[in-house]
Amino acid sequence: MKTLFYIAVCLLAGVSAQCQISTTLKSVSEEQLIRTKLNSLTDTSMHGRGYVKNGKENAADYIQARFRELKMRGVTKDGSYAQSYYFPVNTFPGKMKLALNGEDLVPGQDFIIEPASISYSGKYLKVVPIDLKQVVDTAGWVELANSFVNDNVYYFDDIETVCKNLNIREDVFPYILPHGCYIIKRSEKLTWTVKMDTCRATIFYVRESALPKKWKTADVAVENDYHPKEKNQNIIGIIPGRIRDTFLAITSHYDHLGMMGAGTVFPGASDNASGTAFMLYLASYFSTHPQKYSLMFIAFSGEEVELIGSRYFSKHPVAPLKSIKFLTNIDIMGDATNGITVVNATEFPAEFAELQKINTANKYLNTIKSRGKAANSDHYYLTEAGVPGFFMYSNGGKGFYHDVYDRASEVTLNQVDNVAKLIIDFLKGYNM
Numbered sequence: 001m002k003t004l005f006y007i008a009v010c011l012l013a014g015v016s017a018q019c020q021i022s023t024t025l026k027s028v029s030e031e032q033l034i035r036t037k038l039n040s041l042t043d044t045s046m047h048g049r050g051y052v053k054n055g056k057e058n059a060a061d062y063i064q065a066r067f068r069e070l071k072m073r074g075v076t077k078d079g080s081y082a083q084s085y086y087f088p089v090n091t092f093p094g095k096m097k098l099a100l101n102g103e104d105l106v107p108g109q110d111f112i113i114e115p116a117s118i119s120y121s122g123k124y125l126k127v128v129p130i131d132l133k134q135v136v137d138t139a140g141w142v143e144l145a146n147s148f149v150n151d152n153v154y155y156f157d158d159i160e161t162v163c164k165n166l167n168i169r170e171d172v173f174p175y176i177l178p179h180g181c182y183i184i185k186r187s188e189k190l191t192w193t194v195k196m197d198t199c200r201a202t203i204f205y206v207r208e209s210a211l212p213k214k215w216k217t218a219d220v221a222v223e224n225d226y227h228p229k230e231k232n233q234n235i236i237g238i239i240p241g242r243i244r245d246t247f248l249a250i251t252s253h254y255d256h257l258g259m260m261g262a263g264t265v266f267p268g269a270s271d272n273a274s275g276t277a278f279m280l281y282l283a284s285y286f287s288t289h290p291q292k293y294s295l296m297f298i299a300f301s302g303e304e305v306e307l308i309g310s311r312y313f314s315k316h317p318v319a320p321l322k323s324i325k326f327l328t329n330i331d332i333m334g335d336a337t338n339g340i341t342v343v344n345a346t347e348f349p350a351e352f353a354e355l356q357k358i359n360t361a362n363k364y365l366n367t368i369k370s371r372g373k374a375a376n377s378d379h380y381y382l383t384e385a386g387v388p389g390f391f392m393y394s395n396g397g398k399g400f401y402h403d404v405y406d407r408a409s410e411v412t413l414n415q416v417d418n419v420a421k422l423i424i425d426f427l428k429g430y431n432m
């Protein structure tokens with residue numbers, strides 16, 4: 001707070017040279033340093049760090065600019081930080097309208113679109129409720145699906161039963177729908193995602209309380225834009241150590257879901273602007289505290305699309321995977337009020353014991369939970385490829401996840417400075 005006040009005074013007074021020097025001499029807390037980066041990564045110019053309006057490119061540029069500032073070493077022949085690769089992705093850059101009985105629903109709050117949906121538009125469409133409980137087998141489903149008319153919108157209140165009856169997973173359901181428009185009731189929280197493919201239908205998942213009592217009409221306008229070969233970039237920078245060709249890796253994905261239509265952003269503050277800001281903070285720390293081993297910082301892309309960026313890296317590493325002594329992956333580091341969880345703790349018990357020892361001695365966090373293997377973030381394909389490592393995530397916060405409420409203002413960064421201290425001490429242990 002004091003520093004902020006001081007800067008404000010400097011600005012009001014006109015920034016004199018002396019004023020600038022003394023400002024930089026003031027020590028800035030870890031939390032403030034992480035907060036600044038978190039705010040930048042969730043800025044409106046980042047468009048949710050996804051696949052419309054150059055969101056992920058702007059985020060990649062921001063990370064590379066930080067790496068450059070820290071004079072980190074690049075990994076390509078021309079010394080750049082970017083490792084490019086491609087995958088297909090379905091995007092929604094334009095219209096995203098659903099009105100029921102003439103009342104507009106709010107995208108992101110009242111509904112989300114099935115991410116494999118295609119374009120569709122129509123006005124005053126008749127909504128036909130379907131009782132899927134009556135569909136007891138595949139033959140029954142085929143008969144029902146054949147009766148669908150393209151200009152109607154079909155409403156399903158219970159796809160769980162039909163998936164059970166047809167013996168399919170619920171995430172397969174969009175792909176068995178014929179071309180047309182559908183509304184599916186969602187009783188639980190709306191959680192969006194990104195997909196690499198499209199289905200034949202346009203499907204809205206609507207919050208139960210946003211549904212009308214009586215069905216009349218629907219106005220629909222959705223525009224998808226399928227990119228068969230979207231360029232993506234992993235951003236990789238090195239802080240050389242005394243032993244140059246052996247690495248400790250610190251990784252964190254910077255991509256998020258981007259936008260659902262031209263007006264709805266998924267900021268991804270907790271997931272994973274927080275982890276990326278945290279990683280950038282560690283990079284700035286280690287740039288002035290070089291270690292015995294080189295430090296490799298990787299900002300992965302494509303995590304939200306089946307961990308594709310880290311999977312690509314595991315097959316095309318910039319240094320032999322054997323030269324990575326240990327990897328620390330950070331995904332969701334917004335609030336560690338209830339400590340952190342360590343995935344792979346049971347796989348690497350000696351390292352986990354060391355982490356616990358440091359934490360107990362310094363009283364950094366109230367708990368460090370142990371977890372086994374899990375394919376839930378970017379460590380996964382690297383662990384599978386033989387790189388020892390942990391995935392750490394924080395426990396706390398309001399639980400906003402893959403929704404429009406995951407904003408920077410909701411991220412407290414409670415205790416996150418202590419997680420930083422813990423990881424710094426842990427990595428410094430490799431100096432011995």
Ligand SMILES: [Zn+2]
Nearest residue numbers: 271272331332
């Ligand atoms: Zn994530």
